[in-house]
Amino acid sequence: MKYHLVSLGCQMNASDGERVRSVIENMGYQWTDNEEEANLIGILACSVRQKAIDKVYSKIHKWNLWKNKRNLITFVSGCILPSDLDKFLKLFDIIFQMKDLPKLPEMIQQYGITTPVGLQQGFDSQNENISEFWHVKPSYTSEFEAFVPIQNGCDKFCSFCAVPYTRGREVSRPSDEIVTEVQSLVERGFKSITLLGQNVNSYGLDKKGDEIDFPELLRRVGNLGNQLNKEFWIYFTSPHPRDMTDEVIEVIAQYKCLAKQIHLPIQSGDDKVLIHMNRKHGMEKYRQIVHTIKCLIPEATLFTDIIVGFTGESDDQFENTRKAMNEFKYNMAYIAMYSPRPGALSHRWFDDVSLDIKKERHHILTQDLKIHSKNYNSSMVGKTYRVLVKGQAKHDGYLAGLTEGRINVRFLSQEENLIGQFVDVKITSAADFSVEGEMITIKESVA
Incomplete structure (x- = not known):
């Protein structure tokens, strides 16, 4: 019996998919890259983007046609709005929330007996018993990169965003579990680990007095790095400017294993648009954060998210976003054209x-x-950078990787055994979004 899983949307869905794979494989199913030979096919949907939802409909239409020729079970989960949920009920055999992932084997055995009433009750309490999901051991899709969820849900209610309605309110995962999972990954040789949440720097705020806050979580992970004496990089995404404190930046500057790369979504460079977006921060607050980053971690790269064409955005307001782009000089920006999302x-x-x-x-x-x-x-x-080799480059004879600041690097080499390892690369040329260099040494991680 074989299965295939499609993950759409953000890194949270990719991370969730690793736990879904683990549950399915524990049932005896084997992964296949070819969905045409799968007996079980699932998709982790993303109602946050219309293109992702369009892809769900395209996929399930094709899969349902296959059912005329062979036995096939389909399921869907992920970030799903109620409006999409109602339509999916008629198209998929099984629909479930991530908090109910441990029950998936039972659902499959029953061939998808899902009632709209029972399912809707579940979506009214998205994060109830989410700890059962976190206790599922992931089947990592990489041998050197991993995601570690630290929270689920969102309390910010940005006016353009559907996440609070698809994932519920913020719930923080116990810090002991997070640190234990990170330690296990590092001891197994993982080199790049990303702490995931909708608003990571509000971690612990839902459990005041009972849990540590985000700076302390980073500090504990940083101390872990010092204790283990292994080379690895810790990233996190995504923070929200409203909750970003100087202490977070100070901790990143203090510990070697905390990667000097920060993703700080701005969405718009205009204060009135930010109010309209219900972002709960203005440009002065954002500017202060970037200033602190540049002062305390001058080598850090800066990434962001931007929405253009939000409802009511004037030419002058767009020009303010352009001014912000030119002021902060981002290394990377994920620019999206606004599209309304139901919910x-x-x-x-x-x-x-x-x-x-x-x-x-x-x-x-x-x-x-x-x-x-x-x-x-x-x-x-002309400078030399530490690079984590990720795989073969598009150009034959080259390997590709990322610097600590997540700048794309390629270098001439056919040594596939370097994939998943750190190497030193001297940069020789630059392009718009990447650089090229020459490998000069291979430095083994300290055991």
Whole structure:
């Protein structure tokens, strides 16, 4: 018996997928890359983006046609809005929430006996018993990179976002479990570990007095790095500017294993648009955070998220976002054209920015980003960087990897045994979003 799983959307779904794989494989199913030979096919949906939902419908249409020729069970989970849920009930054999993942074997044995009433009751309490999900041991898809969830849900209620309605309110995972999982991964040789949550720097705020906060969690992981004396990088995503404190930045600066790369979503560079988005922070607050990062961790790279064409965004307001792009000189920005999502507050508002204008603004920001990224990458030429080798590059004869700041690097080598290892690369040339170099040494991690 074989299975196939498709994960759409963000890293949270990718991380959840590793636990889904573990449960399915414990039932005796074997993974296949070819969905056409699978007996069980699932998809982790993402209602946050319309393109992701469109892909779900495309996939399930094809899979249901296959049922005319062979036995096949389909399931869906992930970030699902009630409006999408109602439609999925008619298309999939099994629908479940992540908190109910331990019950998936029973659902499969019953061939997907899912009642709309029972399922809706479950979606009214998304994070109830979420600890059972966290206790599922993941089947990691990489031997050197891993995700470690530290919380689930969101309390911010940005007007454009559906996550609070798909994942529920914020619930923090016990810190002892997090540190234990990180330690286990490092001892097994993992080199890159990402702490995951919708708003990681609000970790512990839902359990005041009963749990540590995010800076202390980072400190404990940093101390773990000192104790284990192994080479690895710890990342986290995504923080929210509202809860980002100087202490978080101070802790990152203090510990070697805490990667000097920060993803700080700005969404817009205009204060009025930020209010409309219900972001609960202004540009001055954001500017202070970036200033602190530059002062305490001058070598850190800065990534962000930006939405163009949000409801009511004027030309002048977009220009303020462009000014922010040019002020902060991001190494990478994930730029999205706004699209209303059912369930989010902004879905009630008229989407008054045309698609053509959104495309134009997206293009303009992307061109600005290229300039700043290329300038930074050019400053790397002649310097040597530690690189985690991730795999073969698109160009034959080259390997590809990432610096600690997550800058893409390629270098001439056909030694596949280097994949998953750290190497030193001297940068020789730069492009818009990547650099090229020459490997000069291979330094083994200290055991």
